[in-house]
Amino acid sequence: MLYEGNNHITEIINAERLVWRPGTFDVKPRKVCALAFRVQGTADMRCAGKHYFIDAGDVLYMPQGLGYQVEYSQTEMFAFHFVTEKDDPEPEVYRLQNPREIHQLLMQAADLWSRKELGYVNYCTGLLYQVLGQLCAQNMQLEMPPHFRRAVSYIHQHFRENIAITELCRQVRISPTAFRQLFHQHFGMPPTEYIRRLRLEYARGLIAGGCTVEQAAQQCGIPDPKYFARLVQKEYHCTPRQLKLYGK
Secondary structure (H helix, E strand, O other): OHHHOOOOEEEEEEEEEEEEOOEEEEEOOOOOEEEEEEEEOOEEEEEOOEEEEEOOOEEEEEOOOOOEEEEEOOEEEEEEEEEEOOOOOOOEEEEOOOHHHHHHHHHHHHHHHHHOOOOHHHHHHHHHHHHHHHHHHHHHHHHOOHHHHHHHHHHHHHOOOOOOHHHHHHHHOOOHHHHHHHHHHHHOOOHHHHHHHHHHHHHHHHHHOOOOHHHHHHHHOOOOHHHHHHHHHHHHOOOOHHHHHOOO
């Protein structure tokens, strides 16, 4: 899926508001992708032998290189158009629990693109990635069992503290074995590694923002300086002090 980050966006073409009258259209394959939030109306679409129905409040990702047939009712939408590194095989429709935030991000992008002030392309690219982050978070939450979702939420709120996985599992009423299996299924790693990465990323931000290495190590929950340095070297391939320039 696009939001999983395994198909990189190479160029953003535009962000715009679109309004269409009802009608049936045969759309030829295009060299650009579209990520569109539907404000009003519906779309009944057939693409690559599959049927898709898009309602108001839904987001449609239409990959580049695909033609489709579609019947629209009176339609208003906000859309990004962009180019990806490779062609995805099929469209994706996202049913949103909280469409308001994504709607606002796309409206903001369309406004920025229309005004074309300095830096508008970079600002709009950032907004596109915010939308993808929202889609990723919402879809992961929908796929997670409620008790597992509560445990993950607790980890994100308390990752700087000492988290006893066994006690956390007891509180949310899930066995440690089932918890670790679900964690690997959703995140591709054990919970201890995930917590360690959250701590290191938090420390990286602190150091880049001007904190000393010692302060960052304490605040992220890894107070042993030597152990902290080993973890930084393993994760980022640099020393803790070099994190100040990491990614620059």
